[in-house]
Structure formats: C-alpha cells, structure tokens
C-alpha cells in the first residue's frame with residue numbers, strides 16, 4: 001500500500017504567449033497522503049488553478065516530477081492520462097460543468113461510459129443511491145437547467161464519486177453558490193473525507209477552507225511555509 | 227440504450243439544426259436516386275423500343291425529317307411520295323418486306339363505343355416487317371389490299387376498349403363512318419422507337435386508307451426490311467438514287483428522308499448518355515454540397531459543444547472516443563438524410579416514371595449506389611469536425627468564465 005497519494009517535486013509551469021514567457025509555478029513541492037483533505041488558497045492569479053490542472057492530469061508541468069498513487073505520470077501519453085483520470089480522479093468544477101441535455105442520473109453515469117466494462121444496471125442503482133444520499137432522490141430525471149446551483153453541484157459531486165476515485169479534485173466548488181448551498185456542499189466534502197476519500201480543493205473563501213484538515217497558501221508560484 | 231443516449235443525446239438536443247443539416251443530404255440523395263432511376267428506366271425503354279424496330283428495318287419518310295430525341299419529326303407535309311414509289315422500290319434486290327404507309331387520325335366505333343385512334347394504312351407485309359404478333363385472327367391478304375377491301379386489324383388497346391373481352395373477329399366497326407370487318411387483333415406491343423403507342427392503332431389496307439378514308443393520292447412513308455443487314459447501306463444508297471431520280475430532286479432539295487433503326491438508336495443512346503452523365507454529376511454535386519453543409523453544421527456544433535467535449539475528456543474520454551463519437555454523429559446525420567432522401571426518391575420514381583411514359587422499375591441499383599455514396603459522403607463530411615472535436619483541450623473547463 002502506497003501511503004502517499006500525490007508527490008510533487010520541483011514542479012514548474014511556464015506559459016509562453018508569443019515572445020513573452022511567464023512562469024506561474026516556480027518549483028512546487030507537495031505531498032498528499034491518503035485520506036487527507038487539503039485546501040489550497042491564494043490570491044487571484046497566483047496559480048492555484050494551474051496547479052490543480054497539473055494534479056488533475058489535465059495539463060503537464062514544464063518540469064518536475066509527479067508521482068500519483070505510486071506511478072510517475074509526468075511522462076505519460078494523453079491516452080494513458082485519460083485512463084488514469086477516468087479510474088483514479090474525480091473532478092468538481094466551480095461552474096459545475098454538467099452536460100445540459102442529459103438528466104441528473106445520466107450526468108452521474110457519464111464517466112462510466114469511458115470504461116470497458118460499460119454501464120450496468122448495478123451502476124445505475126449506485127448512481128441513484130448516490131443522488132439520494134446527496135438529497136436529490138426525487139430529481140434524478142431533471143436536466144441541469146431545472147436544478148439550483150447547489151443541486152447542480154451535488155450532481156457534479158455524485159458524478160465525481162461514481163467511478164470510486166482515489167482523489168477528488170475541486171476548483172472553487174462553492175465559488176458559484178450562495179452561503180447556504182456552500183455550506184451544504186462543503187459539509188458533504190467533510191463527510192466524504194471522513195469516509196476515507198482524499199480531497200484537494202482550491203478556494204478563496206477562508207470559511208470554506210476551515211473545513212479542510214490542512215491549508216496551503218500559494219504565492220508568487222510557491223507555497224508559503226508556515 | 228443508456229449508453230447511446232449518453233453518447234448521442236447531444237445530437238437530438240437541437241432538433242432544428244439536425245433538420246437543417248440533413249436537408250441538403252435529402253435533396254442530394256433524392257435527386258441522385260430519381261435521376262438514376264430515370265437513367266435505368268430509359269435504358270430499358272430504349273431496348274424495348276429497338277425490339278419493335280429491328281436493325282434490319284428502314285423507313286422512307288416523305289419530306290424533310292429530323293431525328294430529334296429519338297423521334298422522327300416530319301417538319302412539313304409533303305405530298306410527293308406516291309404508292310408507285312413503293313412499287314418501284316419493291317424491285318430492289320435484297321429487300322425482304324416492304325409496305326407503303328399512310329397514317330392519320332380516325333374515329334372508330336363499334337356499337338356504342340367510340341374512340342379516336344391512329345389509322346395506319348399498310349399492306350400485308352407490314353406486320354411481318356414490324357414483327358407485330360397477332361393474338362387473334364389473321365393478317366391481310368394480298369388480294370384484300372389490292373382489292374380495296376374494308377378489313378381491319380385492331381391494336382390491343384383498341385380491341386379492349388371497343389370489345390372488352392368479346393370476340394371481335396368478323397364484327398363490323400365504323401372507321402370515319404365507313405364499315406370495316408375486323409379480321410385480326412395485335413398482341414400487346416407497347417411504345418416503339420418512334421414514341422408511339424403501337425397498341426393504340428388500327429391497321430387497314432393502305433389502298434382503302436388513301437382512297438376511301440382520307441381521299442389523297444400520296445403516302446406518308448414506306449417501311450421496308452432487308453434480307454441481310456450488312457447490305458443495309460448499299461440498299462439505302464439505291465433507294466436514295468432511285469427516288470431522287472423519280473422525284474427529280476437533288477441531295478439539297480430532297481423531298482424524302484431515309485431513317486434506319488441505327489440512326490434512331492444512335493441519337494437515342496447519345497442523348498440518354500449525355501443526359502445521364504449530366505444528371506449524375508449534378509446530383510453528386512448536390513450530395514457534395516449537402517455533405518459540406520453537414521461539415522459546416524457539425525463544425526459549428528463542435529464549437530458550441532466544446533464544453534461537453536472538455537467534460538467528457540476530463541471524465542476520461544480518449545481522443546479516439548471523441549473522434550468516433552462525432553464521426554458517428556456526422557454519419558448518422560447523413561444516413562438519416564440519406565434514408566429520407568431514398569424514400570422520397572423511390573416515391574418520386576414511382577410517381578414520375580409512369581407520368582413520363584417510362585417503364586416502371588424498382589430502382590434497386592440506384593438505391594445501392596445512393597446508399598454507398600451517402601455513407602462515403604457522411605464519412606468525408608464528418609472527418610474534419612470530428613478531428614477538431616478530438617483536439618479540444620479539457621483545460622478550458624477550469625478557465626474562468628467558462
């Protein structure tokens with residue numbers, strides 16, 4: 001059993017816009033253990049999203065090493081990364097990013113579409129249970145547009161969980177929600193974490209960050225040591 | 227089921243766009259199918275017509291005649307071709323059958339049934355040279371022709387309309403009020419190379435036709451057949467010379483025209499070929515434009531659905547998953563359009579073929595061609611947008627304001 005789920009060593013990211021290059025991440029080192037609940041905070045433009053993209057295998061670092069669940073992933077092909085995203089990661093976005101024409105239940109099942117095993121009746125039952133648990137048992141047939149922001153984010157959480165991921169990644173999960181919905185969502189996060197799911201969350205909001213077990217603050221492309 | 231909903235639900239999300247994108251394909255496929263059906267049908271039609279106008283048959287037609295669209299069109303009425311011309315031609319060696327022809331409209335009546343049809347004045351060799359089979363009765367006798375006997379052979383349709391299922395042989399009918407005795411009935415022949423319905427006619431001796439019925443001293447044409455097809459040009463030459471001498475005309479002001487089956491066939495196949503090449507190209511062009519329409523709309527759709535594509539990728543879809551999804555969408559759209567187009571095309575063929583007097587065929591060949599072409603064009607139409615879709619970067623999802 002690997003104890004450390006995420007190990008980032010000297011991760012840098014440089015954006016090249018025409019002739020101007022801009023280093024956003026300047027040698028990030030981070031270790032996240034299984035079962036952790038980490039909040040990453042920092043000013044706007046400090047590189048939080050950039051870092052989360054790299055951890056989430058949606059983007060590649062310019063240099064440095066990234067070991068996810070015991071496997072060096074910084075040199076893998078796009079295909080292999082897609083496979084790992086599907087099996088090991090769950091995403092929750094600020095803007096929910098549900099597919100507008102699909103129902104809540106269909107949105108939740110979407111990740112399983114990209115598994116060889118396909119979608120079984122059992123999976124459908126599991127998806128319904130997840131939605132029920134998140135308080136959406138009576139809205140499984142609803143389209144995203146028919147749901148409130150908080151409800152949409154809960155559908156997104158169910159979608160992130162359906163594939164039984166090792167790591168849940170969330171970029172400003174409460175950024176588009178009012179304070180009541182925000183509290184509901186973050187409480188779900190805490191519950192999930194208590195059940196053993198590892199979470200890395202980016203947030204501006206100190207009230208939200210309070211729920212995490214550990215907080216890291218990013219500034220000028222590096223974590224501030226406390 | 228759920229799997230396909232998850233894959234292609236986005237396709238049916240915007241129905242108006244779906245319909246717009248298939249219209250081009252529908253038009254393309256329907257016209258392709260319809261045109262090809264006409265082409266096939268025209269081929270069969272020409273073959274059938276040539277059968278009733280064999281390669282050994284020749285026509286001498288009074289006046290200046292042009293063969294246009296396979297039809298011999300007499301440009302003016304000429305009265306200089308006489309029965310005696312036919313008699314002279316009979317002397318030429320190598321001619322098998324020969325018949326003077328005078329044709330005109332006639333009102334035919336039996337009891338209370340009246341109809342207007344074509345009266346063909348011919349001799350006893352005519353139905354042999356045209357290879358018209360008789361279903362009832364007999365051919366004219368030479369004596370009947372020479373003896374101005376009022377006897378008639380009915381076309382198939384004329385018999386049906388005048389007599390129904392009753393036996394017409396020996397009955398007296400009236401042609402332009404003159405009594406004729408029915409001696410025979412022709413079998414079903416159909417439309418011949420001159421585009422006339424050979425079932426809608428009555429044959430009578432030409433002697434009676436020009437004297438008693440129409441009261442003229444000329445004939446309209448002379449039909450003849452040769453014993454040996456290889457001699458047909460030679461005989462054509464002889465006829466030409468002979469008639470020019472008799473009519474005292476030169477090549478320039480000739481008052482008759484000789485038409486061979488070959489001439490008709492040549493013009494016919496040529497026009498059919500030009501026509502079918504033209505329509506094939508035009509309809510393939512239609513299909514191409516339709517396919518381009520699908521490409522354009524799919525590209526638009528990919529741009530609009532970048533978020534969906536990004537989500538799928540973030541959730542673990544590989545480039546090839548997205549590529550196939552969108553390729554399948556394009557192919558589906560084209561196939562749907564193709565299917566509707568084929569149905570419309572078949573319907574069109576069933577309606578328009580009989581309307582234009584073309585033989586009714588079930589256009590199996592054209593259907594297969596159209597289907598294959600549609601699939602090919604669907605793939606072509608889908609490649610670019612699908613490729614574009616597969617390259618969408620899921621990073622966009624985490625960008626602000628997205």
Ligand SMILES: Nc1ncnc2c1ncn2[C@@H]1O[C@H](COP(=O)(O)OP(=O)(O)OP(=O)(O)O)[C@@H](O)[C@H]1O
Pocket residue numbers: 015016017022024042043044045046047048049050051626
């Ligand atoms: N694709 C890109 N090309 C160039 N520069 C980029 C790109 N993406 C991000 N940046 C820049 O990198 C810096 C960090 O961006 P990032 O989105 O990671 O910030 P953030 O900490 O998530 O900010 P916020 O709190 O506003 O979401 C910003 O200055 C941004 O302008």
Ligand SMILES: [Mg+2]
Pocket residue numbers: 048049050171
């Ligand atoms: Mg951000």
